[in-house]
Amino acid sequence: TQLLEQSPQFLSIQEGENLTVYCNSSSVFSSLQWYRQEPGEGPVLLVTVVTGGEVKKLKRLTFQFGDARKDSSLHITAAQPGDTGLYLCAGVFNKFYFGSGTKLNVKP
Amino acid sequence: GAGVSQSPSNKVTEKGKDVELRCDPISGHTALYWYRQSLGQGLEFLIYFQGNSAPDKSGLPSDRFSAERTGGSVSTLTIQRTQQEDSAVYLCASSLSASSDTQYFGPGTRLTVL
Numbered sequence A: 001t002q003l004l005e006q007s008p009q010f011l012s013i014q015e016g017e018n019l020t021v022y023c024n025s026s027s028v029f030s031s032l033q034w035y036r037q038e039p040g041e042g043p044v045l046l047v048t049v050v051t052g053g054e055v056k057k058l059k060r061l062t063f064q065f066g067d068a069r070k071d072s073s074l075h076i077t078a079a080q081p082g083d084t085g086l087y088l089c090a091g092v093f094n095k096f097y098f099g100s101g102t103k104l105n106v107k108p
Numbered sequence B: 001g002a003g004v005s006q007s008p009s010n011k012v013t014e015k016g017k018d019v020e021l022r023c024d025p026i027s028g029h030t031a032l033y034w035y036r037q038s039l040g041q042g043l044e045f046l047i048y049f050q051g052n053s054a055p056d057k058s059g060l061p062s063d064r065f066s067a068e069r070t071g072g073s074v075s076t077l078t079i080q081r082t083q084q085e086d087s088a089v090y091l092c093a094s095s096l097s098a099s100s101d102t103q104y105f106g107p108g109t110r111l112t113v114l
Helices: none
Strands: A005-007 A010-014 A019-024 A031-037 A044-049 A055-058 A061-065 A071-076 A085-093 A095-098 A102-107 B005-007 B010-013 B019-024 B031-037 B043-050 B053-056 B065-069 B075-079 B088-095 B109-113
Touching: A005 A085, A010 A019, A019 A102, A031 A071, A044 A055, A044 A061, A071 A085, A095 B043, B005 B088, B010 B019, B019 B088, B019 B109, B031 B075, B043 B065, B043 B075, B075 B088
Parallel strands: A010 A102, B010 B109
Antiparallel strands: A005 A019, A019 A071, A031 A044, A031 A085, A055 A061, A061 A071, A085 A095, A085 A102, B005 B019, B019 B075, B031 B043, B031 B088, B043 B053, B065 B075, B088 B109
């Protein structure tokens, strides 16, 4: 059983559309991270959120940490083909607990 | 480059053989992590090192899996008597310390057990 559940598992959209990816858990984490992974490479850290209710923006990406520090969302505005990849969330509590990932494909 | 490196990048082996996977962390990083990733899935924690000691080995799937780290730098993950279910990408990451929440990942070793 995964400690962190991500949804959706797969997402295929057209360039220019908006999307939201969710990361949910019944456990409380001290912080939560989002990574993007491209084929043949290791995950790359996008953001770390620490405070419940925190919102961070990174260009077209908006990350939110739930008030109870159990869940998070990643919203991408006007998706581009370069956003294609596997998005992973990771909860941090003594060690890193990774979600199952959301595979995003943005078609030109 | 100054990133985390792993070797080999690909390894094909026959069932029952032993394999060794190597990780070179970023210089000066004291914490080192091993993960396993099945095709396009999330990461499964295997073991982590702080210096040369492994405070948390809870993720090792069986006693066929072992890992060591020497000189506070290079780490080797060994899988004995490989099975087909061991086929996966094995990822290594390092961080400045165990209390740092920023991990830097290597490109992984893709292991295929025939």
